Amino acid sequence: MRRVKFPKRYLIVILTFICTCVCYVERVGFSIAYTVAADAAGVSQSSKGTILSTFYYGYACSQVPGGWAAQKIGGRRVLLLSFLLWSLTCALIPLDPNRVMILVMARLFVGVAQGFIFPSIHTVLAQWVPPHERSRSVSLTMSGMYLGAATGMLVLPSLVKFRGPQSVFVAEAALGAVWSMLWFKYASDPPPSGFGESLLPIKGSQKLKVENGGNSVRTAKIPWKKILVSLPVWAIVVNNFTFHYALYVLMNWLPTYFEQGLQLSLQEMGSSKMLPYLNMFIFSNIGGVIADHLITKRIMSVTKTRKFLNTIGFMVASLALMALPMFRTSGGAVFFSSLALGFLALGRAGFAVNHMDVAPRYAGIVMGVSNTAGTLAGIIGVDLTGQLLEAAKNANSDLSSPETWRAVFFIPGLLCIFSSFVFLLFSTGERIFD
Numbered sequence: 555m556r557r558v559k560f561p562k563r564y565l566i567v568i569l570t571f572i573c574t575c576v577c578y579v580e581r582v583g584f585s586i587a588y589t590v591a592a593d594a595a596g597v598s599q600s601s602k603g604t605i606l607s608t609f610y611y612g613y614a615c616s617q618v619p620g621g622w623a624a625q626k627i628g629g630r631r632v633l634l635l636s637f638l639l640w641s642l643t644c645a646l647i648p649l650d651p652n653r654v655m656i657l658v659m660a661r662l663f664v665g666v667a668q669g670f671i672f673p674s675i676h677t678v679l680a681q682w683v684p685p686h687e688r689s690r691s692v693s694l695t696m697s698g699m700y701l702g703a704a705t706g707m708l709v710l711p712s713l714v715k716f717r718g719p720q721s722v723f724v725a726e727a728a729l730g731a732v733w734s735m736l737w738f739k740y741a742s743d744p745p746p747s748g749f750g751e752s753l754l755p756i757k758g759s760q761k762l763k764v765e766n767g768g769n770s771v772r773t774a775k776i777p778w779k780k781i782l783v784s785l786p787v788w789a790i791v792v793n794n795f796t797f798h799y800a801l802y803v804l805m806n807w808l809p810t811y812f813e814q815g816l817q818l819s820l821q822e823m824g825s826s827k828m829l830p831y832l833n834m835f836i837f838s839n840i841g842g843v844i845a846d847h848l849i850t851k852r853i854m855s856v857t858k859t860r861k862f863l864n865t866i867g868f869m870v871a872s873l874a875l876m877a878l879p880m881f882r883t884s885g886g887a888v889f890f891s892s893l894a895l896g897f898l899a900l901g902r903a904g905f906a907v908n909h910m911d912v913a914p915r916y917a918g919i920v921m922g923v924s925n926t927a928g929t930l931a932g933i934i935g936v937d938l939t940g941q942l943l944e945a946a947k948n949a950n951s952d953l954s955s956p957e958t959w960r961a962v963f964f965i966p967g968l969l970c971i972f973s974s975f976v977f978l979l980f981s982t983g984e985r986i987f988d
């Protein structure tokens with residue numbers, strides 16, 4: 555029988571999927587482990603919010619530099635280096651809520667290191683993946699975030715219970731080391747003929763230098779001004795901000811909402827606590843398959859496909875977010891958080907893939923710009939939520955009241971409505987940068 559050759563670009567996509575999965579195991583893992591350690595040490599809610607948001611300050615600083623570095627020296631190399639740095643930090647830093655400065659510096663450094671990852675991934679995928687496979691490839695890669703979060707929510711509370719909060723750091727460092735070895739062994743730059751970005755026409759001023767059997771470095775000047783004043787880019791930026799505001803608030807504060815808002819134990823909730831993130835994993839891939847089907851079958855144009863999926867995803871998510879604090883049972887909270895996160899993930903087939911539509915050559919750069927906005931959302935949303943809860947606690951001394959949590963979930967709900975209209979008005983699926 556003839557052997558069926560497994561295309562290298564599929565292996566690249568699978569490895570980037572595992573990459574995002576491991577990254578989000580780390581992020582969820584820290585929020586779970588730190589919440590347990592901080593509560594045991596009597597840390598206030600506002601202080602918890604500050605520590606939880608520290609990661610995003612470092613993350614914001616390295617988004618645009620990450621896109622620039624991936625553009626200049628290659629996403630493959632930048633991705634490996636960033637993974638090694640944050641894994642090593644997790645292995646060396648103790649989780650002690652009383653050693654605030656060390657914890658802050660460690661989270662800042664992990665944030666900086668992980669900030670290079672997603673711009674690098676978009677650069678790699680833009681080079682390896684042809685246009686007709688982009689929606690499902692990006693959706694599969696990004697769905698790793700949600701599978702990682704789901705896995706973390708399922709496994710790590712038990713790990714904390716039996717081995718202590720520090721064990722989470724050890725497990726995360728080990729996962730990072732294993733992925734780094736896989737990437738070092740199997741990843742490579744695309745061949746000179748290319749698959750995605752390098753198949754596009756290149757102007758005379760955009761020279762390529764080919765070294766070491768097809769390692770291409772682009773010397774074209776990055777059109778920073780055109781990127782920063784582009785309305786379609788700003789439509790992506792606004793939606794990235796809203797998506798990550800909702801995601802990071804739920805990721806960092808759902809454990810507190812279950813434990814203190816609903817008086818539920820994460821250990822006793824069993825597998826149900828992972829359903830919101832599992833739903834994101836499923837809906838993200840559904841969105842990618844639907845988008846590629848609509849585009850390749852010419853049912854809708856690229857522009858209409860992006861707007862359709864983005865609007866459906868964000869509008870349903872907004873309704874679910876605003877309904878979430880009204881339901882006080884475990885089943886109700888899990889259902890509406892799952893609905894909200896699932897349809898937000900569906901919306902990624904709109905705005906998130908749009909980086910490669912409008913700027914395939916500079917996908918890492920545009921991703922860096924928009925992900926900076928998403929990271930600012932993490933800083934603002936996570937810290938603001940801590941302030942809201944601390945203020946409510948000082949006024950009512952009761953975090954189990956639904957009124958305490960209403961503003962927490964209404965803010966991202968209203969942002970979803972606003973962002974969907976911005977994307978409808980200003981986005982495009984056409985290439986606007988050469």
